[in-house]
Structure formats: structure tokens, C-alpha cells
Amino acid sequence: MNRLGLGDLVIDVPGRDDGRALSLGVEPGQVWGVLGPNGVGKTTLLHTLAGLRAPRAGQVLLDGQALATLGRRQVARALGLVFQDRQDGFPATVRETALIGRHPWLSAWQMEGGEDLRLAETALARLDVDHLAERLVSTLSGGERQRLAIATVLTQTPQIWLADEPTNHLDLHHQTAVMALLAEQAAEGRAVMMCLHDLNLAARWCDHLLLLYPDGEACWGPRDAMLETSALERLYGQRLATAEVDGAPVFVPVR
Ligand SMILES: Nc1ncnc2c1ncn2[C@@H]1O[C@H](COP(=O)(O)OP(=O)(O)OP(=O)(O)O)[C@@H](O)[C@H]1O
Numbered sequence: 001m002n003r004l005g006l007g008d009l010v011i012d013v014p015g016r017d018d019g020r021a022l023s024l025g026v027e028p029g030q031v032w033g034v035l036g037p038n039g040v041g042k043t044t045l046l047h048t049l050a051g052l053r054a055p056r057a058g059q060v061l062l063d064g065q066a067l068a069t070l071g072r073r074q075v076a077r078a079l080g081l082v083f084q085d086r087q088d089g090f091p092a093t094v095r096e097t098a099l100i101g102r103h104p105w106l107s108a109w110q111m112e113g114g115e116d117l118r119l120a121e122t123a124l125a126r127l128d129v130d131h132l133a134e135r136l137v138s139t140l141s142g143g144e145r146q147r148l149a150i151a152t153v154l155t156q157t158p159q160i161w162l163a164d165e166p167t168n169h170l171d172l173h174h175q176t177a178v179m180a181l182l183a184e185q186a187a188e189g190r191a192v193m194m195c196l197h198d199l200n201l202a203a204r205w206c207d208h209l210l211l212l213y214p215d216g217e218a219c220w221g222p223r224d225a226m227l228e229t230s231a232l233e234r235l236y237g238q239r240l241a242t243a244e245v246d247g248a249p250v251f252v253p254v255r
Contacts, residue, residue: 001078002028002159004049004191005061011048012056013041019216021058026160026208031186032193033206033223037236040212042195043084046162049193050081062160076104080158082149082166082194094140094148095133098124101155116155123154126181128174142169150178161185163194167201179205203227204248211235 004026010018019041026032034042047053049060051067060067062078080101098120099112106112112120124130127147132140140148146169153161161182167175175198183205186192196202202209202223209226211219213235219226227249233240239254 001062008058010057020218026191028189031206032208033202034195034210036212080153080161082163098155101152120155123151127151161192199251
């Protein structure tokens with residue numbers, strides 16, 4: 001299952017009137033960025049797409065089938081989630097945590113095998129946390145935890161990535177490495193949708209954008225059509241100066 005559909009989807013943002021219904025498809029090979037100010041509903045949207053929260057109206061579709069009608073294991077194999085709230089349930093090492101990504105693929109009492117371990121080791125190395133494999137997760141820094149969360153989803157091998165601020169806590173080098181990884185996932189035929197606060201990362205790495213406005217309005221489409229300065233200024237309530245660097249637009253807040 002590698003196509004995510006939003007069919008007249010109205011997300012349930014507490015205390016807010018219904019916003020514009022969202023109708024779009026996140027196709028294999030596409031990288032979608034969701035942009036909007038604090039509290040507009042970006043996380044709520046991703047949670048709804050993951051089936052963790054019911055929409056007010058409309059539906060989420062995987063390959064045209066309503067998410068609500070699919071089995072949990074089927075959904076867990078298809079969707080990889082990089083979300084913000086992570087709790088340390090019990091003491092686990094970095095390697096053990098990455099291997100949790102294989103659980104949708106194993107039966108209830110099946111132990112991880114050699115191929116599972118290989119996938120985890122490759123993912124840990126890709127996210128530059130392989131040297132921490134024996135460490136307890138509780139001892140990791142914020143950025144190391146974030147990279148482990150992404151390595152765990154990479155170990156899972158989902159066809160669709162849903163990521164809530166995947167560059168959170170990351171230094172500049174690791175921000176770029178993670179965006180490159182997500183772009184690579186798309187180039188290999190997977191679909192990616194992520195929330196971002198950094199407009200410039202979105203402008204450089206996403207090919208489609210969904211803009212969520214505080215009044216419930218929304219617009220979406222190919223990146224170049226969405227990166228209109230006046231629309232972005234209205235989105236954030238912030239004046240912006242623009243330049244072009246390295247072939248991509250760069251937006252800088254104006255005091
Ligand atoms: N359980 C809840 N009870 C009440 N309000 C909630 C609850 N969960 C979310 N909200 C509210 O819903 C709105 C949307 O929240 P959401 O986390 O989706 O926003 P966001 O766009 O991801 O914000 P941010 O950029 O700050 O991460 C916010 O105003 C938030 O306070």
C-alpha cells in the first residue's frame with residue numbers, strides 16, 4: 001500500500017469550526033510538506049492520517065481503501081510514523097528500539113531474525129547512531145533520540161512515511177541528512193508527508209505543500225505554486241524577504 005488519500009477530510013481540531021475539507025493524494029515518489037503556524041492542526045492532521053484520531057468528516061484512504069476498514073497489522077506495515085511524543089516505556093537499548101520497527105512484520109511470539117537485525121544495523125548506521133547501539137535510550141540526547149526514531153521507521157520499511165517535524169532537535173548537518181533520506185525514500189517509490197516549521201527546508205526538499213491557515217482555510221499543490229511570498233506572509237502573520245540560493249528560494253523574516 002503506497003498511496004495515501006485524503007477524501008474530503010475534515011480534521012477534528014478542538015474548539016474550532018470545521019475547516020476546508022482536504023482532498024488530495026500523496027502519491028508514491030512525492031514529498032509533501034505541511035506548513036502552518038502553531039496550533040493550526042498539523043499534528044492533528046498527521047494523527048488523523050495515522051488513524052490515531054477520528055476525523056470530523058471524510059476519510060483517509062490507503063490505496064483507495066478506507067483506513068478504518070483495514071487491519072492494524074496491515075496499517076502498521078504500510079505507515080511509518082515519526083511523531084513527537086515518545087515515552088520510555090521500559091529500559092531498552094538503541095538496537096532493541098530500532099528492532100521494534102520489525103514488529104509489524106513478525107508474528108506474536110516470533111523473535112527477530114538475521115534479516116531484521118541487518119535492517120536495524122543498516123538504519124542505525126544511516127542515521128549515525130550505530131556507535132550508540134548498546135546504550136540505553138534514556139541516556140541519549142534530544143537529537144540522538146530523534147535520529148533513533150527515524151532509524152526505527154527506516155527499519156520498519158514502510159511504504160508511506162508520516163513525520164511530525166522530523167528535523168526537530170537536529171543540528172544543521174543532520175537536518176540535511178534526514179531531509180535527504182526522506183527525499184531518497186520518495187525517489188525509491190515511497191510516499192512522504194511531513195510537518196515542518198522551517199519554510200526553507202520545505203522549499204528545498206518538498207515537491208508538494210499543504211498550507212493550513214488559522215481560520216480553517218487550506219490550499220495545496222506543487223511547491224512552486226505554493227511558495228508565493230504574500231500567501232506565506234499571511235500564513236505566518238510575518239513579513240518575509242526572499243532570495244534565491246543554490247537554486248531554491250530562501251525566506252527570511254523581516255523585523
Ligand atoms: N486534547 C486536546 N484538548 C484540547 N485541545 C487540543 C487537544 N489536542 C490538541 N488541541 C488543540 O488543537 C489545536 C491543534 O493542535 P496541533 O498540535 O494539531 O497543532 P500544530 O499545528 O501541530 O501546532 P504546533 O506547530 O504548535 O506543533 C491546538 O490549538 C491545540 O491546543
